[in-house]
Amino acid sequence: MTGKDKETVTTKKVTVTTSDNVSSSSEESSSEEESNDRFNDPATDLPADYWQIQKLVKYLKAGNQTATVIALCALRDHPIDQEVCQLALRDVGGLEVLLNILETNDVRCKIGSLKVLKVISSHPEVRRSIASLGGLETLVTLFSSPSNQLKALASETIANVAQFRWARRIVRKSGGVPKLVDLLDVDKTILMEPMEKLTTKQREKLEVALGGALALWSLAKARKVKECIRQAGGITLLARLLQSVHTELLISVMGIIQMCASEESYRLAIREEGMTRNLLDHLHKDNIKLQIHCAYAIFQARQSRTLIDSLSR
Known part of the structure; x- marks a missing residue:
């Protein structure tokens, strides 16, 4: 990546207001509490994929353009449609990195990031995190891209994330x-x-x-x-x-x-x-x-x- 792109792939810090959290459905809240209890328990026996994904996210944070593409491809080789892998990405700050990649100028990296985000956004807790990190606004900006693949992947990701009222409001206001x-x-x-x-x-x-x-x-x-x-x-x-x-x-x-x-x-x-x-x-x-x-x-x-x-x- 260029120097500008390296600066973009940094961790975002976003504060979610209490009123936004209140907008979530009770069904999502209960599933999130269950997920937190399971994965924050130090006695939980986590699979190897969990730790491998955390290593790959470190490469995403520090890598150049080529390393980023390779790391994104490696991520997709893992079962990211499974909850443990989805939450591994969230726990290590992978969502912030994936969203920041969408703000770079490299189309290949953006497509790779979106292919991961589209899959992991099936998890209710992950999609709420995407919305709270400003991901929906970033996805909307991609509709101005000349790349049809980017537009298709961005809209499919929005389809997954917009399962709760707060997210739908963000997309509308954006x-x-x-x-x-x-x-x-x-x-x-x-x-x-x-x-x-x-x-x-x-x-x-x-x-x-x-x-x-x-x-x-x-x-x-x-x-x-x-x-x-x-x-x-x-x-x-x-x-x-x-x-x-x-x-x-x-x-x-x-x-x-x-x-x-x-x-x-x-x-x-x-x-x-x-x-x-x-x-x-x-x-x-x-x-x-x-x-x-x-x-x-x-x-x-x-x-x-x-x-x-x-x-x-």
Whole structure:
């Protein structure tokens, strides 16, 4: 790394206010207490991966550009989807280092860091730590990057972290919602062509749209976010995405509609944008997950008399 980049990969010190902590759900709080009890107990027999990860984080802190890439690759060779490894990264200050790497100018290091963050943010305690360290604001800035891979990974990480109210508020106040809506703007050719016929560049664009949809699905639990999506022109884009042949994308889009259909403005839009027929078509697709979310979306929109009449024809 350059001298500037070395300075960036330092430990951040961020104080979390009591009011922010109160926003967490009781379910997350109980799981965090259980994790703390287990891993702070000196009698706990920790596996070798725990100590290996701590060594790798030391290399991340002190390494140059090449050493950083190697250390990030080595991290991914460990079972970082397991709780003990996720908490090992947190305990030794690895989260701060990974987030600071996102502020450097090296795209390879950023991608490597995001690939780790995307996996470990599945742990409730880790994602709260990411939010408290200012990680969400940093992730939002990555949407300005020309790299499609960076944008896709950043949005998928936000989708994991935004599982609690405080995180959703941070993303909204950071201006992340309109930027995520922009990621849904995909050419119709990409939406209609099967995956095997897409070029590498088109597949990247599809991955970006999928990441954006996943993030908005998590964020759309908040009423203010639903309004932000509407104001950013998200309804028209959702209507276009409903015509896609890509099932994974359809499931995420249906999840957003499922969340937003509780609002009257969205129920009217479902009718005005011609989404009714798409909802009915997808309800008969041979994919259980898609059918479930489609059914929930129709259920949420049940207050619209026009929609119900349309579906019953």
